[in-house]
Amino acid sequence: MINYSQEKMPEYNPLVSIIIGNYNYDRFIKKAIDSAINQTYKNIEIIVVDDGSTDSSREIIAGYEKRIIPVLKENAGQPSNYNAGFAASQGDIICFLDSDDIFLSNKIATIVNIYKSYEEIDWCFHSIQLVDENIQPVNKCVTENYVSRVCDFRKRLKAGKIPPNLPPTSALSFKRDLLEKILPMPTTKKMPGSDHYIKYMAVALSKGFILAEDLTLQRIHGNNMGTLRKDRRHMRARENLFTGYWIRQEFPEFRKFANKLFAVGTASNWSIGNNDLENVKLISDYFSLIYLREILNVNFIVIYYYLKGKLFN
Numbered sequence: 001m002i003n004y005s006q007e008k009m010p011e012y013n014p015l016v017s018i019i020i021g022n023y024n025y026d027r028f029i030k031k032a033i034d035s036a037i038n039q040t041y042k043n044i045e046i047i048v049v050d051d052g053s054t055d056s057s058r059e060i061i062a063g064y065e066k067r068i069i070p071v072l073k074e075n076a077g078q079p080s081n082y083n084a085g086f087a088a089s090q091g092d093i094i095c096f097l098d099s100d101d102i103f104l105s106n107k108i109a110t111i112v113n114i115y116k117s118y119e120e121i122d123w124c125f126h127s128i129q130l131v132d133e134n135i136q137p138v139n140k141c142v143t144e145n146y147v148s149r150v151c152d153f154r155k156r157l158k159a160g161k162i163p164p165n166l167p168p169t170s171a172l173s174f175k176r177d178l179l180e181k182i183l184p185m186p187t188t189k190k191m192p193g194s195d196h197y198i199k200y201m202a203v204a205l206s207k208g209f210i211l212a213e214d215l216t217l218q219r220i221h222g223n224n225m226g227t228l229r230k231d232r233r234h235m236r237a238r239e240n241l242f243t244g245y246w247i248r249q250e251f252p253e254f255r256k257f258a259n260k261l262f263a264v265g266t267a268s269n270w271s272i273g274n275n276d277l278e279n280v281k282l283i284s285d286y287f288s289l290i291y292l293r294e295i296l297n298v299n300f301i302v303i304y305y306y307l308k309g310k311l312f313n
Contacts, residue, residue: 012116016044016108017091021081021169022061022099023051023192028219029060029099036097037067041109047071047088048099049081057099077192078169083184094174096195100219101170102135107215111173114209118150122178123208125199128171128216138220143167146212157204160256162264166203169195170216178206186246190278193235196243200261204254234272240265241282248289255294262286263298267305 018036022029029048036046046068048061052075061070071088073080086094093115097103111124127143143165153163172195182201202208244262247254262283269279287295 012112013043014092014112014115015090016041016093016095016112017085017089018044018046018095018097018103018108019082019085019089020046020048020097020099021051021078021085022048022053022057023075023078024053024055024057025099026053026055026057026060029057031102032097032099033061033064033068035103035105038105039103039108040105041112044108045069045089045091047085049073049085049088051075051077051081075189076187077189078194079185079187079191079197082198083187086179086183089176092176094176094179096169096172097216098168098170098218100221102217102219103170104215104217110213110215111211114211115175118209121150121208122175122206123202124173124211125167125208126171126211126213126215128167128218129214130220131217133219133221135217135219140220142218143171146210148212149210150207151203151210152207153203154205154207157200157254157257160260162257162260163200163203166199168218170218172199172202174202178202181205186250188242191238191242194239194243196239196261197246200243200257201247201251201254204251204257234276237265237268237272238276238279240268241279241286245282245286248286255290259290259294259298260301263301264305266298266302267309270302270306271309 020032020036033046033048048068049071050057050061051073058072069088071084073084082096093112095108114124115121127146130138130140130142132138156163182198185197240261244258244265247261248258266283269276274280
């Protein structure tokens with residue numbers, strides 16, 4: 001374990017913004033907010049973005065008064081929470097926390113010292129511990145084989161290759177200067193939850209650090225937006241389709257990567273029956289944007305991943 005304490009960094013005391021996104025998680029949100037408040041590192045601001053909840057979430061948020069900054073908005077999905085939370089933030093370092101997850105108390109102190117120790121990095125992602133609704137450990141891992149190290153995936157993405165497994169939202173942090181290049185991001189209600197765009201573009205644009213230390217507890221329950229969902233293949237297809245489409249529009253210099261993501265999403269859509277009308281329309285729209293040579297290349301990749309999926313499923 002890498003042990004970074006706040007006492008080692010008196011000369012580096014950046015403001016850290018913790019942005020908590022919430023939608024109808026009144027049974028979880030208090031522990032999420034409390035875990036942000038109870039950090040050992042104290043130069044923080046806590047922004048809670050409520051995405052149009054219809055349960056008692058907003059009453060719970062109001063109870064924290066001036067200890068947090070509430071952002072109350074109409075329902076528009078997780079990507080819109082990133083945009084709204086970042087717009088309300090002032091921090092030099094930005095951390096995201098889903099309202100059904102929990103930060104360990106040393107999380108912010110640890111990542112602040114990573115940024116202090118490696119001045120060339122603009123993002124820091126870490127491993128997580130999966131837990132159940134009652135915060136008991138789950139015997140599964142989505143961030144296995146992590147090794148603490150500086151990572152540079154920029155050439156990989158520029159060449160159209162997908163980076164190694166990156167962790168979910170509550171394990172992501174960024175320097176403000178980097179997020180200003182990425183946000184605001186496109187949004188749609190057709191894909192209510194995804195962190196693909198923000199983390200892929202972060203690793204496409206800058207060097208960062210992967211930390212093999214569990215600093216977040218991620219709850220696994222019946223309503224998770226992504227991790228271990230029963231309909232994960234359907235959701236992953238749509239995530240890759242929309243993320244590829246958006247990257248192609250916003251960052252055309254990464255068109256090879258956008259094409260790869262879109263091809264993987266298309267292959268997944270085929271494998272689950274190709275009966276999702278929204279996905280089919282998006283595929284048609286994307287092909288209308290790209291050149292004939294690219295269409296042929298994308299279709300080749302689609303067939304490759306489709307046959308590969310049939311072989312190993």
